[in-house]
Amino acid sequence: MAFRASVRRRVLVGALAVSCGAIVIDQAAPSLTAPVRSAAADVAGPVQNWVTGRDGTITRLTRERDAARRQVSADAADRATLQRLTALMGSAPAQGRLFVPAQIVGYVTGTTPSSLRRLTLDVGSADGVSNNLTVIAAGGLVGRVISTSRWNCEVQLLSDPTAVVGARVSGSGTVGSVSSVAPVGLPTRAPGLLTFTVAGLGPVAVGDKLVSLGSVDNRPYVPDVPIGTIVSVDPDRGQGSRTAVVRTDVSFDRLALVGVVLPADRTSPRPAVTGR
């Protein structure tokens, strides 16, 4: 025999003790036995591959198929982005304006998840974005930049309770302000509906289109960007001035691509004209 009986018994006892120890260690701390397993796999793997006659065909074809799938989905995503960008560039708010296209990478909701307050965009100061710039989408006004980092910026949406935008009814010229806070005495608006508060006594009617009034030096809002449509005029409940309900042209919960309008300061003075 290979061993004398006493040696064989000693080897056997040792092997059994090692097995018992291995069971305990493997159950208690599998990370300790993992190197043993991986070493055994390194040794046995090539032999197993050779025994089973496995060549790389399946692996190679699988890799090629996965790469093709990835390519297809990446192409589809690129096409969708290009379509959105084309739509944004051809839209009324973007007409004649210099803007940086941006994608939404984050959002902050209000007290209820149904109302969005802020967005995070993937452009920042490195792209020429600074605070108090107007953000537009293909539909109309989105909000303004309130803070900027190097590669990202934060946008305050029109639906943020602290946002107030000067607005004008595009036909009649009635001016006022748009905010998401309902006036005292009226019930809160449904999500997505804003309040237009008329300054003075100008007329306002259902179906009127609102555009932005613009701000000093075009910050934070550039003029003549569509905001929304009047869907109802509030009854007089003793509020300070006339108010109306506005449905925004942009649905803030379905934004994908927006544009940050870069400042285009006036360089030449406006000429005076003589009346006829």
Next chain:
Amino acid sequence: MIPHRLTVVRAVLLVLGVLLTVSVLPRWAPPPDLPLVLVVAVGLRAGSASGALMGCAAGWLLDLVPPGGAPLGLTALMYAGLGACAGLVQRSVRASVLLPAGCVLVSSVAAQAIRALAAVLGDTAYDLGAAAITVALTTALGAVLIPPILRIERSLVHRGLA
């Protein structure tokens, strides 16, 4: 130390059996337990101690060669026990032609029972149908393979190569 030829033959058979069982045969059906057949053969020929050692080696190989067994070492203990049990009937092996097949059947059932217990305790799935096929195939293979293995071992021992 140069290993004796009997040890080499056993080692080669064991490695072949493990590779076949783990890699090649599972492609078609639940594989027969070839290492167990070898362990029982050694136990029947050389006695409990050799059977237990062979079982230990076979179990460690099965536990380590991917996909491997969990927990590490359980198969080694189990096969060592089965090899030692096979060694208990060492003296009766010349009395009956059916003894090797019966021994493999009992060992295989015992092995599957322990695996089922481990599966229940470890809360993993256990395929009873596959286990039955494995037991049947192992028994059939044992009935065919054990007599030639015994003959090879005996001739090696007889020629003083063990």
